[in-house]
Amino acid sequence: MMKLLQWRYSLLWLLVTLWLSIASAQAEITCSASMNTNTVNISNTITPFNADNASITGTLTYSCTNNEPSNRYASVCLGVGNNDNSTSLNPRYMTGPNDAKLAFTMTLPNGALWGNSRDAIYQPPPFLIPPDTTVTDSVVIKFSLLAGFGNTLATQGVYSSDFSGNHTTLAYQSNVESTPFGCETGSYQQSQFPFKVQATVVNDCKINTTSDILLGSRPASATNFTGSNNKAIDMTCTNDAPYNIGLAPSNGDINGQGVMTDTQSKTYKLPYQLLSNPAGTIWGNNGNTYDTLTNGVIGRGSGNPQTHTVYVTVPNADVKPASYSDTVTINVNY
Template sequence: MKLRQWHYGLLLLPIVLWLSINSAHADITCTASMNTGTVNISNTITPSNANNAQITGTLTYSCTNNALSERYASVCLGVDGGDYNSAILHPRYMTGPNGSKLAFTMTLPNGALWGNDNDSVYKPNSFLIPPNTTVTGHVVINVSLLPNFGNTVASQGVHSSDFSGNHTTLTYQSHIDQTTSDCEKSPYEQRDFPFKVQATVINECKINTTSDIILGSRPASATSFIGSNNRAIDMTCTSGALYNIGLAPSNGDVTGRGVMIDTGSNNYLLPYQLLSNSSGRVWGNNGSTYATLTNGVTGEGNGTAQLHTVYVTVPNSDVKPASYSDTVTVHVNY
């Protein structure tokens, strides 16, 4: 009887696993830029335009297909609140000297806020890129200063907001199928596109209104009477701007000593003196600059309307009864 022995063994065969993923985001490279790095709203911001100055910037994105076959690309471009406060999108702030600020906003062509969440990123339609080809797109971004956030009190100097580093995000993805290419879904590539927004505040003074000084009716025998108007000059100057106001009667006298003329025949004269207070301080115009005007009224702007009272004294009204007037020119040196 023959016994047969069967030997059992475990034979290990190498198995190669192949996994095909229908995505090719690494086959493309994308970049973006904003106005070649700087969006300059204006070099002449004053209280007059600090609430509405604006400019358009151009956001450019380019994608290159490095594959041997065509690809669809999806890009998303987002921006946060900037270096002042990255979490706040509206308003954003530029900062300047001594804590001065300018509030601004950035919006897409449809007026929507440009931001960094799903509702505010800029996301153009997916686009086809032939092999070994670069496709470039553009979108206009509106950059505007905002009212009601204290921009008019900003002081002189350059104000800026920095969007470098992680303040901007370009995410992109490619796919052979347009319907499945989505830059908001992982996996995707990511990079930034640094830029800054800036505006320069300059010193300016603007006369908003002037009001007449009405002396009223006086008897011909009256002597040395005085009148005034506490809203005679209404003006606004840049915050921190030093100014010196000169007053010039129509006869050009630099010491503020003018002459009113009767409005009927223009034959009779009534002398008067311009004053800066009721105590008799002369208000004239003996200089053409802030430094050379020594009989003017000085002050410092605060970005809001400031009122100045003008006093007039008439030393003697013993003249022909009539209506008398004169025109005074206001000179503001800053």
């Protein structure tokens, strides 16, 4: 008798769950830096009178974060290069209208020029960062316009120097020990902190000095005599700034017809006329703006001192013998 053996079988389903944890790769520390403002504005009112010495400070802040579960010491170096392919740190240049220049420097708190070479880079001492902690510090940078490089000749407009891209460098690295180390050696990481330096030149005029016009001693019978002073007005205006000068006698006459008074009794009067040239052109003050003053003397600034000659004519000196004088007000419109 034969028996039929029948094997029963079933498939065993094995469920296997695979767990995979992928952590994002990150450096032991990460650092960043930024100027307190993206644009360091030295001044909005640069004129020939402050173009050689205007300055401002900016705060460069840097932060480092420890991404490790243990203490790390960080070393950072902050440098700034040139954006005009030059190596000069003194001066650097801002560029304005028609490629005009303003010379300036950037200096560290110890007075050293700030740059990107070993002796000009800013490197604070290494500092401790506890685990999962961010440490922040800062350094004050001084931005100064420089004398001796023609800044007083700058024309009106906005001048700027852009330190973006690879023109700035924050280099940093970390160590488990506090032993000092430099960013120029070993393995380090880099980032940038772009900023711009800016200054605005405006049209301005200033009277430097004035000189009296001395008519001398004249006989009472004198008529139509003239005196002058070729340095009566010494003034400086922004380069290429148009200006118009008006002269107003103390009596306020808009056509320059003044009256001198005797200096003792203040009783006797001696009329006179202000002129802009020997030919007899009246020099008055019939307007209070550049456009409305039509009997003044016009000119254009150069950034350097300029002098103007004032002429005075006296029609008739038939008055009581005495010393006579008057005060003339100079109005400069620009």
